[in-house]
Amino acid sequence: MSQDQTNPPIEENAAKLSQDAYQDIRRMIFFNEFRPGQQVSARKLASQQEMSLTPVFQALKILEHNGILRHETNRGFFVAKITPHEVEEVYRLRELIEVSLVPHVIAALDENGERLLREALAAYFEASRSKPIKVRLAKDMAFHMTMAKLSGQGISVWILRYLYDLLYLRYDNDLISYRPNDASGKEHQAIFEAVISRDVEKTQAVVRNHIRIICKGTLREMQEMKQEIESMDF
Numbered sequence: 001m002s003q004d005q006t007n008p009p010i011e012e013n014a015a016k017l018s019q020d021a022y023q024d025i026r027r028m029i030f031f032n033e034f035r036p037g038q039q040v041s042a043r044k045l046a047s048q049q050e051m052s053l054t055p056v057f058q059a060l061k062i063l064e065h066n067g068i069l070r071h072e073t074n075r076g077f078f079v080a081k082i083t084p085h086e087v088e089e090v091y092r093l094r095e096l097i098e099v100s101l102v103p104h105v106i107a108a109l110d111e112n113g114e115r116l117l118r119e120a121l122a123a124y125f126e127a128s129r130s131k132p133i134k135v136r137l138a139k140d141m142a143f144h145m146t147m148a149k150l151s152g153q154g155i156s157v158w159i160l161r162y163l164y165d166l167l168y169l170r171y172d173n174d175l176i177s178y179r180p181n182d183a184s185g186k187e188h189q190a191i192f193e194a195v196i197s198r199d200v201e202k203t204q205a206v207v208r209n210h211i212r213i214i215c216k217g218t219l220r221e222m223q224e225m226k227q228e229i230e231s232m233d234f
Helices: 003-030 042-049 053-065 084-108 111-130 133-149 154-168 181-196 200-231
Strands: 069-072 076-079
Touching: 003 042, 003 053, 042 053, 053 069, 053 076, 084 133, 084 154, 084 181, 084 200, 111 133, 111 181, 133 154, 133 181, 181 200
Parallel strands: none
Antiparallel strands: 069 076
């Protein structure tokens, strides 16, 4: 067998290992096995995942490139911390994208799309009743991403997923739990009902309002936490 025939499977396997490592590390950051500001050891990860350093290091470099990790010379990789300015910018971009996708979502909506959106909403409500905050957050994201995917606008969906990563991998649990479940639930229900009714303007309005409320609350929580830390006397 020629070298050209053997290279593709080897390269594909290496790419898969890197992707697997990337998804595992991403999941670990999301569920706070690594917190914002904490160091991420490539050697420990390779040992835990039972793979060589190469795919793990490649995954860490991708996460660095995506702004999830930062690298310090002679020290290694650390989970990046999000700033209030970045939070505001990400939510502004989320609003632009999600609102712009609404006409495409409604134009493409069929019985299967309604079913997918209804299932995503039900999963969100189930999680909001009893699940840990990170699970609730994942189901919240899944609801929004389900609706976005129904639009068929692949590039916008990809960018939206990236924005969610910037938010949810880089800020702490303490900045997520400020909203009562019933308030957030009513907003998700309103979005669902507006989509199902095929009302573009109403859907855009409730999506816009929902995102702005979340952004405002998160920024307020970050400011309050900063003031509390500054006022502590050790």
